[in-house]
Amino acid sequence: QVQLVESGGGLVQAGDSLRLSCAVSGRFFSTYVMAWFRQTPGKEREFVAGISRVGVTKSYADSVKGRFSISRDNAKNTAYLQMNSLKPEDTAVYYCAAGAPGPIPVATTTFNYDKWGQGTQVTVSS
Numbered sequence: 001q002v003q004l005v006e007s008g009g010g011l012v013q014a015g016d017s018l019r020l021s022c023a024v025s026g027r028f029f030s031t032y033v034m035a036w037f038r039q040t041p042g043k044e045r046e047f048v049a050g051i052s053r054v055g056v057t058k059s060y061a062d063s064v065k066g067r068f069s070i071s072r073d074n075a076k077n078t079a080y081l082q083m084n085s086l087k088p089e090d091t092a093v094y095y096c097a098a099g100a101p102g103p104i105p106v107a108t109t110t111f112n113y114d115k116w117g118q119g120t121q122v123t124v125s126s
Helices: none
Strands: 004-007 010-013 018-024 033-039 046-051 058-060 068-073 078-083 092-099 120-125
Touching: 004 092, 018 033, 018 092, 018 120, 033 068, 033 078, 046 068, 046 078, 058 068
Parallel strands: 010 120
Antiparallel strands: 004 018, 018 078, 033 046, 033 092, 046 058, 068 078, 092 120
């Protein structure tokens, strides 16, 4: 069974940076589209960023464009989310997700991803 393990969350101040990591078990990491979603209490899980299998295509939510950057290292079976200029509204549980490629290089909806991590809390204080 494939496992996704996130790390790197924490409590920071507005304007600070964090780097989230997602380590994926198994031999097929390079075949997955990888994405980060986030969720706050009472709200649906929302797309943050996604990256195609070899990293050529990247997609970002409008709310994080220019501040967040997604990357992957297929040799290390790891995806990353670099978060800069953090804002209090970025506070959420961040989830890593993996899915098979589809009609578009990077899907932005949860049902396109069938493997999920347990989540890591990011809290940004003002």
